[in-house]
Each structure stands twice: as structure tokens, then as C-alpha cells.
Amino acid sequence: VGMNAQDLGKILHREPSEIVKKLFMLGVMANQNQSLDKDTIEILAADYGIAAKEKVEVDVADIDKTFEEESNNTDHLETRPPVVTIMGHVDHGKTTLLDHLRHSHITAGEAGGITQAIGAYQLKHQGKTITFLDTPGHAAFTEMRARGADITDITVLVVAADDGVMPQTIEAIHHAQAAKTPIIVAVNKIDKPGANPNHVMEQLTEYGLIPEDWGGDTIFVQISAKFGKNIDELLDMILLQSEVMELKANPQQNAAGSVIEAKLDQGKGSVATLLIQQGTMHTGDPIVVGNTFGRVRTMENERGKEIKKALPSTPVEITGLSDVPEAGDRFVVFDDEKTARAAGEERAKNALMEERRTKNTVTLDNLFDTMKEGEMKEVDVIIKADVQGSVEALANSLKKIEVEGVRVNIIHTAVGAINESDVTLAEASNAIIIGFNVRPTPQAKSQADQDNVDIRLHRVIYNAIDEIEHAMKGKLEPTY
Numbered sequence: 001v002g003m004n005a006q007d008l009g010k011i012l013h014r015e016p017s018e019i020v021k022k023l024f025m026l027g028v029m030a031n032q033n034q035s036l037d038k039d040t041i042e043i044l045a046a047d048y049g050i051a052a053k054e055k056v057e058v059d060v061a062d063i064d065k066t067f068e069e070e071s072n073n074t075d076h077l078e079t080r081p082p083v084v085t086i087m088g089h090v091d092h093g094k095t096t097l098l099d100h101l102r103h104s105h106i107t108a109g110e111a112g113g114i115t116q117a118i119g120a121y122q123l124k125h126q127g128k129t130i131t132f133l134d135t136p137g138h139a140a141f142t143e144m145r146a147r148g149a150d151i152t153d154i155t156v157l158v159v160a161a162d163d164g165v166m167p168q169t170i171e172a173i174h175h176a177q178a179a180k181t182p183i184i185v186a187v188n189k190i191d192k193p194g195a196n197p198n199h200v201m202e203q204l205t206e207y208g209l210i211p212e213d214w215g216g217d218t219i220f221v222q223i224s225a226k227f228g229k230n231i232d233e234l235l236d237m238i239l240l241q242s243e244v245m246e247l248k249a250n251p252q253q254n255a256a257g258s259v260i261e262a263k264l265d266q267g268k269g270s271v272a273t274l275l276i277q278q279g280t281m282h283t284g285d286p287i288v289v290g291n292t293f294g295r296v297r298t299m300e301n302e303r304g305k306e307i308k309k310a311l312p313s314t315p316v317e318i319t320g321l322s323d324v325p326e327a328g329d330r331f332v333v334f335d336d337e338k339t340a341r342a343a344g345e346e347r348a349k350n351a352l353m354e355e356r357r358t359k360n361t362v363t364l365d366n367l368f369d370t371m372k373e374g375e376m377k378e379v380d381v382i383i384k385a386d387v388q389g390s391v392e393a394l395a396n397s398l399k400k401i402e403v404e405g406v407r408v409n410i411i412h413t414a415v416g417a418i419n420e421s422d423v424t425l426a427e428a429s430n431a432i433i434i435g436f437n438v439r440p441t442p443q444a445k446s447q448a449d450q451d452n453v454d455i456r457l458h459r460v461i462y463n464a465i466d467e468i469e470h471a472m473k474g475k476l477e478p479t480y
Ligand code: GDP
Pocket: 088, 089, 090, 091, 092, 093, 094, 095, 096, 097, 136, 188, 189, 190, 191, 192, 223, 224, 225, 226, 227
């Protein structure tokens, strides 16, 4: 007798359920205990043969861990520029402030250059660099945080002096506080006749933002973004705050950081704006970005100028990735391209599995809708029963069902309790499990709950058939 998935799992250091899943992908239906023929084992071994060689590299697929390691490297620390996000209520002047900064602080030599918006830019003030993220709005900010990217050092909260604290002002405060970034308040539009900066300051004390003069530690600057009043003072305060924070990074290590935005360009392919948070990035660097990978083919600064290397806190636009990453994705540079590729592919595969798992599970409740979308040619079903006779009777009856050209396809049958490998198979193939006079094991039950796999239990064959038929016709009675 040949080996089964359990035996192979031991040899290959994999979970038997993973082997079953893999077998399924190769078009072989088998449970963990079913013995496999020689050809199947060879195909499987070949498949894992490659994977086995990549085993070490699979570890580096955990980009967040790698990122953490790179970030916590305390060698060769040097001061880096602060990364600033501007937030506030709509119409309070965020865009006006960003535009003013962009235009007033470009050095003479660059003034003629085309200003190319890449989602972030740097300016110099008193010989020091400040990086501004050009993506106002706390939604984008928190979406990026949700993806693991903590990129903002300082939040500038813009509040219009003639309007005061508004709903999005409060949201912005909470988002910044959740991210634990210090807030500098820019009380804007002080040129306006109705401006009442003191009222804004009073209002903000309610949210823990208390000016130094009043015994607190929040920096307030009264500005007019439109007329450029006190902008230098605001920049002074940003530099002061960043000095207090002692922001540092090690420029001598491999670069690591986050994606600010990314898109597919007709001519250039995948184009990503990255914020370098650690290390120095060089053109030619092998890189893993989110679930994609590649080599830094070209690198440009925010003014569209080609650069060969970029230091911490610098935003850059790169090409050379095999796919388009998402805003908030992390990136890490690797020493060699082979490792980067292996890590990138592994991450892409995991993401795909995850997507299948969460998005596409078919249940009897959504069966009719899924069928209507026209994507479904067959309803895949797994049957488990107490005796072989019932398995066959149920399978034969189900095979006869046909609703608007869609048929039932039995992908696996067996005698016995519904086990984890049934659930794994159902998950991988988007199938529904029918149990006849059997129950799922506790492990199978919890796995099914977690993976949204639909298990239907019956004691009367007719009822099992009826339920499937009704579901396919969109007439399923709600279950309670
Ligand atoms: P955002 O929605 O926060 O980006 O706000 P905008 O920057 O688009 O500004 C909204 C409006 O307020 C625009 O008409 C600006 O010209 C105006 N505005 C912005 N800053 C000032 C300012 O300092 N003074 C005055 N008087 N108007 C301003």
C-alpha cells in the first residue's frame, strides 16, 4: 500500500491538510488516509522539492518582522528629517497650506522644474529638511496605519479661526492620538475679519490640546496659509518638535519603509511612491513591496529628477516592481534578488489563499445569487455519511439535480465524521459539505466556522436533496 497524505506530511514537514489542499490543486481528490499512487506522490514531491529548497527564504516572507528588525537596528543612528501629515476639517485650509509650502520653499535652482505630485515632498528650512505627506485626510492616514504603516512623526492640525472645531477636526485629533503622534495646531485664516483664534484654543482644551501659555504642552501657531503669514514660524515649530523627538535612522543598512501610493503607468509599468524610513535605497536594489517584488529600476525624487540613492525620510518614486502594491504596504530591500523573489512570491501566494478564504466561499444561502452572477457552472459538494449505501444514494440523487444549466458536482465522498481535511478541501474548492447521520469533529467545526465553510447536517435523504434544490432555485427557507 502506498503512502497517504499524513505520511507525506511527516516527510515534508507540512500539515496533512495542506497536502490534501495541494493534492486538490493538482486535481487529485484524496483525504488524509487515502493511499496515493506513485505518480501522484512524484508530482507532489516535485512540487515540494522546489518549495523545500526555498524553506529558509520563506522565513523572510514575513516582511513585517523583517521590517521591525531593520527598524530596531540601533547601529549608526543619525538624525533624520521629520515626516509631517497635515490634517483638519474640510475647507480649513490644508491644501492651501501644502501648496504654499511647496511653492514658497523650492530653492532657486529647482524653481523651473516641473512640480510633479507624488504624494509627498521635502523642503528645506534653516538648512534642515522636512518631509510633508501630501495626502491630507485622516481616512488615508488610518487606512495606511491599518495596513501596518506608521509613517507620520508629527501631525499638523489645521483649524480655521473663523469656523472653530468641527466634526472632522475631532476625528483628526483622535486619529492622531491613536497613532501617538504629537499634534501641532495651526490656527489658520487669521487674516479673516471673523477670525477668533482664542476661541479655537479654548475649544481644543476639551481634547487635551492645551497651549504652553495655559500650562499645557501643545504648540499653537497662528497662520494665514493664503497670505503666507507665520509659515516660517510653523516650520520652526516643526523642527523644534522633531528635535525633541530625537528622530533617528541608520542610513548604512538596507532600506525599509512604506508605500505612499502606487499605480500602473502605461509606459513605465508599476510605479510606486515609497517613503524610506530606514537605511539608504539605491537603484538596482532587490526589493519586496507588499505582495510584490522586483528591482529598483529607476528612482526619482518628487520633482521628477533621477536619483541614484535616497536617505531615510525621503519620498521617492520607483519603477521595476512586478505588480502594483497598495498604499500602506511595507517594503524591505534584500541583499540578493533570489531571496527577494522567493519572499515576494510566497507573500503573493499567501495573499491569494487569504483572498479565496475570505471572499469567495459559497454557502447555500448565497448559492442562488452566486449562480445568478453567471460565474457558476457547478455546485461543488462533499458528502460524508455513516454508511456507504447512504453516500451512494445521496450522491446519485444530487447528481440528477439541474437548475438552469447548473448541476451538482460531487467532489468527494466518504464514510465517517466530517473532518478537517474535508473542510480544507471544501474551502479550497468552494464546496458545500453535506453530512448524513454524521457530525463534524470539534476541530472541523471550528475550522469551518473560521473559514466560512457551509456544513449541512441531515437525517433524511429527501431533506438533504430538497435543501440543495431549493437553494439553487433561490427559495431556501431561512434557517433559525
Ligand atoms: P482644505 O479642504 O482643508 O484643503 O481647504 P482649502 O485649502 O481647499 O481651503 C478652503 C478655502 O479656504 C479656499 O477657498 C482657500 O482659499 C481658503 N483659505 C485657506 N487658507 C486661508 C487663509 O489663511 N485665509 C483665507 N482668507 N482663506 C483661506
